[in-house]
Amino acid sequence: MPDRAAPVLDVKGLKTVFRTRGGEIHAVNDVSFHLERGELLGVVGESGSGKSVTMMSLIGLLPSPPAEIRSGSVMLGDLDLLKITPEQLRNVRGDKVGFIFQDPMTSLNPVFNIGFQIAEPLRRHMGMNKAQAKARAVELLELVGIPDAAKRLGDYPHQFSGGMRQRVMIAIALACDPDVLIADEPTTALDVTIQAQILELVKELRVKLGMAIIWITHDLGVIAAIADRVMVMYGGQIVEQAPVKDLFANPQHPYTRALLKTIPSLTGVREKRLQVIEGQPPIMTTAPSACAFRARCTHAFDRCEVENPKRHGIDRLPLGQGHDVACHWVAAPVSAETAHV
Amino acid sequence: MFDAATAPLVQVDGLKMYFPIYSGILRRHTGNVKAVDGVSFDIQAGETLGLVGESGCGKSTVGRALLRLYEPTAGAVVIEGEDIAKLTPEALRRKRPTMQMVFQDPQASLNPRMTLADIISEPLIEHTNWNADRRLERVYELMDAVGLNRRFANRFPHEFSGGQRQRIGIARALALNPKFIVCDEPIAALDVSIQAQVVNLLEDLQEKLGLTYLFISHDLSMVRHIADRVAVMYLGRIAELSPRDALFAKPLHPYAEALLSAVNEPDPSLARRPRIILKGDVPSPARPPKGCNFSTRCPKAFARCHEEKPELQEVEPGRHVACFLYASQTGSTGTLEAKEHIQQGEYK
Ligand SMILES: Nc1ncnc2c1ncn2[C@@H]1O[C@H](COP(=O)(O)OP(=O)(O)OP(=O)(O)O)[C@@H](O)[C@H]1O
Numbered sequence: 001m002p003d004r005a006a007p008v009l010d011v012k013g014l015k016t017v018f019r020t021r022g023g024e025i026h027a028v029n030d031v032s033f034h035l036e037r038g039e040l041l042g043v044v045g046e047s048g049s050g051k052s053v054t055m056m057s058l059i060g061l062l063p064s065p066p067a068e069i070r071s072g073s074v075m076l077g078d079l080d081l082l083k084i085t086p087e088q089l090r091n092v093r094g095d096k097v098g099f100i101f102q103d104p105m106t107s108l109n110p111v112f113n114i115g116f117q118i119a120e121p122l123r124r125h126m127g128m129n130k131a132q133a134k135a136r137a138v139e140l141l142e143l144v145g146i147p148d149a150a151k152r153l154g155d156y157p158h159q160f161s162g163g164m165r166q167r168v169m170i171a172i173a174l175a176c177d178p179d180v181l182i183a184d185e186p187t188t189a190l191d192v193t194i195q196a197q198i199l200e201l202v203k204e205l206r207v208k209l210g211m212a213i214i215w216i217t218h219d220l221g222v223i224a225a226i227a228d229r230v231m232v233m234y235g236g237q238i239v240e241q242a243p244v245k246d247l248f249a250n251p252q253h254p255y256t257r258a259l260l261k262t263i264p265s266l267t268g269v270r271e272k273r274l275q276v277i278e279g280q281p282p283i284m285t286t287a288p289s290a291c292a293f294r295a296r297c298t299h300a301f302d303r304c305e306v307e308n309p310k311r312h313g314i315d316r317l318p319l320g321q322g323h324d325v326a327c328h329w330v331a332a333p334v335s336a337e338t339a340h341v
Numbered sequence: 342m343f344d345a346a347t348a349p350l351v352q353v354d355g356l357k358m359y360f361p362i363y364s365g366i367l368r369r370h371t372g373n374v375k376a377v378d379g380v381s382f383d384i385q386a387g388e389t390l391g392l393v394g395e396s397g398c399g400k401s402t403v404g405r406a407l408l409r410l411y412e413p414t415a416g417a418v419v420i421e422g423e424d425i426a427k428l429t430p431e432a433l434r435r436k437r438p439t440m441q442m443v444f445q446d447p448q449a450s451l452n453p454r455m456t457l458a459d460i461i462s463e464p465l466i467e468h469t470n471w472n473a474d475r476r477l478e479r480v481y482e483l484m485d486a487v488g489l490n491r492r493f494a495n496r497f498p499h500e501f502s503g504g505q506r507q508r509i510g511i512a513r514a515l516a517l518n519p520k521f522i523v524c525d526e527p528i529a530a531l532d533v534s535i536q537a538q539v540v541n542l543l544e545d546l547q548e549k550l551g552l553t554y555l556f557i558s559h560d561l562s563m564v565r566h567i568a569d570r571v572a573v574m575y576l577g578r579i580a581e582l583s584p585r586d587a588l589f590a591k592p593l594h595p596y597a598e599a600l601l602s603a604v605n606e607p608d609p610s611l612a613r614r615p616r617i618i619l620k621g622d623v624p625s626p627a628r629p630p631k632g633c634n635f636s637t638r639c640p641k642a643f644a645r646c647h648e649e650k651p652e653l654q655e656v657e658p659g660r661h662v663a664c665f666l667y668a669s670q671t672g673s674t675g676t677l678e679a680k681e682h683i684q685q686g687e688y689k
Pocket residue numbers: 018020025027045046047048049050051052053054066218284
């Protein structure tokens with residue numbers, strides 16, 4: 001269970017900008033969050049809201065140029081990942097932080113067999129010899145449910161199905177027992193029955209290995225199924241953050257509220273017409289000076305045009321510990337119980 | 342919503358679509374991908390039939406074969422009384438306007454060098470002898486119908502968002518007043534916040550124009566919202582075909598049951614219920630199992646399932662299931678015959 005005392009990962013004031021020929025794109029705007037030991041943090045948000053760029057900024061995976069991290073700190077224990085050398089960062093990535101990318105086919109190397117791709121980080125980071133690494137690779141493949149694991153070490157990525165490739169990716173990410181696993185849309189390309197297999201596996205691994213996990217997805221159903229806590233991103237910012245039950249039971253930000261209403265339910269009353277969020281997501285060409293959601297927000301008022309709302313708690317708990325939201329329309333704690341039902 | 346007494350608008354009977362596999366240096370024909378392997382269903386005029394199933398199970402291939410974008414290997418596709426599979430090229434050309442397709446990826450299906458007006462009027466040029474003014478008039482009409490601002494007529498596809506591009510695709514599909522539209526994953530490429538816009542639009546148009554849809558999707562909650570009946574496909578065959586409410590209340594086929602149980606509801610208390618976790622991967626359609634196509638993953642499979650393929654049968658009024666668990670309910674003869682088959686098989 002999450003341990004309040006010592007976050008494994010603590011991100012503060014992260015800002016990432018892309019310098020493109022068409023001008024700047026402010027992809028991540030002052031993002032702060034932490035991750036507790038053994039916790040599963042879900043990250044949701046519209047396409048382009050900055051989920052992937054945020055996580056890639058943390059572990060130095062963005063090409064620079066065009067990406068530029070303007071400010072912030074990313075503490076992994078007492079190491080600031082934004083300050084360490086590229087060599088140190090590479091070690092952190094293999095050893096302390098595992099990463100599963102959005103598309104398994106582009107992140108597995110097609111010219112090396114699976115056995116090599118799993119064993120390589122083991123030999124490099126854990127100092128295992130060939131035989132040890134091989135034995136561990138088999139163990140990992142079995143852990144993620146690849147049948148006949150020992151026989152499949154010599155197979156290449158194209159010889160696996162999509163779901164199996166995804167599981168191989170997970171095996172690689174788990175190879176060095178990372179403290180933190182970052183999974184970016186790891187099940188989006190999968191069928192629901194295969195997805196269910198993987199989610200079950202992740203829940204199991206979390207209990208077995210005590211890993212902290214960041215899980216990015218646009219599928220609120222997946223979040224509902226596995227997350228402890230949820231961060232909602234919009235326009236490169238965290239617009240709402242809450243324990244999973246509170247977020248679904250008591251969404252605050254107009255974007256979160258609208259998003260939850262656009263999804264038809266599988267079991268509830270069948271709605272005659274779906275709710276929609278009119279308009280388009282913003283293109284962040286400058287740092288925000290107004291609410292990024294204002295053009296699509298049904299509650300926007302004059303203040304939203306001139307001031308970017310800060311995150312504020314709605315339950316008197318410190319930011320990040322309870323339920324917080326960045327919206328002028330959502331009142332501060334005093335009247336939270338009576339406001340906007 | 343639709344009148345069940347009249348003849349169905351679309352009747353599909355025993356549709357097969359095999360893709361040949363060639364291998365070796367001599368490129369010999371060594372096998373077939375049985376993408377669609379004996380599929381039958383009807384769609385009533387004004388109805389929406391949902392088609393769901395895992396990736397690669399043959400949904401798109403059914404949609405394409407229905408419109409004869411593929412030459413089916415076997416079977417009949419009767420649309421408004423005419424067997425599409427047997428039409429001459431000229432007769433097919435004349436039939437085309439009545440049946441259209443909306444594709445999954447609005448980006449890839451729109452020519453990037455054509456303006457929106459050109460794209461929408463392309464079918465008008467091919468199938469009518471209207472002059473430019475009349476065509477532009479129709480283009481504006483269609484843009485109004487799908488909620489695109491007329492001022493956008495001379496813009497190019499890349500200047501639009503995903504949801505807007507999908508509207509362009511829908512406008513083009515509507516240009517010739519079709520009766521039947523195959524919507525192949527029309528919302529899969531769109532952001533969640535935009536999906537509802539497109540689904541509402543499809544429903545409005547159906548109501549206004551009396552359209553009939555085959556709605557292909559892997560999003561079960563969206564299918565529950567839009568479809569009247571739902572066909573669940575698995576590895577080239579229909580596992581279950583049932584009215585929407587009946588299916589979602591109580592799926593009969595073990596695969597349909599697993600599929601529905603695997604969906605995560607956006608609600609933590611519902612999403613954390615126990616679910617059916619299938620073991621193993623989907624077999625390749627080039628080498629389907631000997632018995633029931635689902636037998637390799639089915640938690641309820643028994644001996645017979647590994648020997649024979651179950652046919653789609655009506656097991657309750659309006660509900661069709663291809664599963665031996667329901668064989669006894671179809672009357673004693675069916676079961677007896679099946680038994681004889683097994684015995685003959687054993688003696689061979
Ligand atoms: N290499 C790049 N150059 C310029 N802009 C970029 C680059 N990569 C990302 N962006 C921009 O940064 C913003 C955030 O992108 P990001 O990939 O983080 O979105 P996301 O939330 O992960 O979306 P999705 O759900 O589609 O994966 C977007 O506006 C995107 O266009």
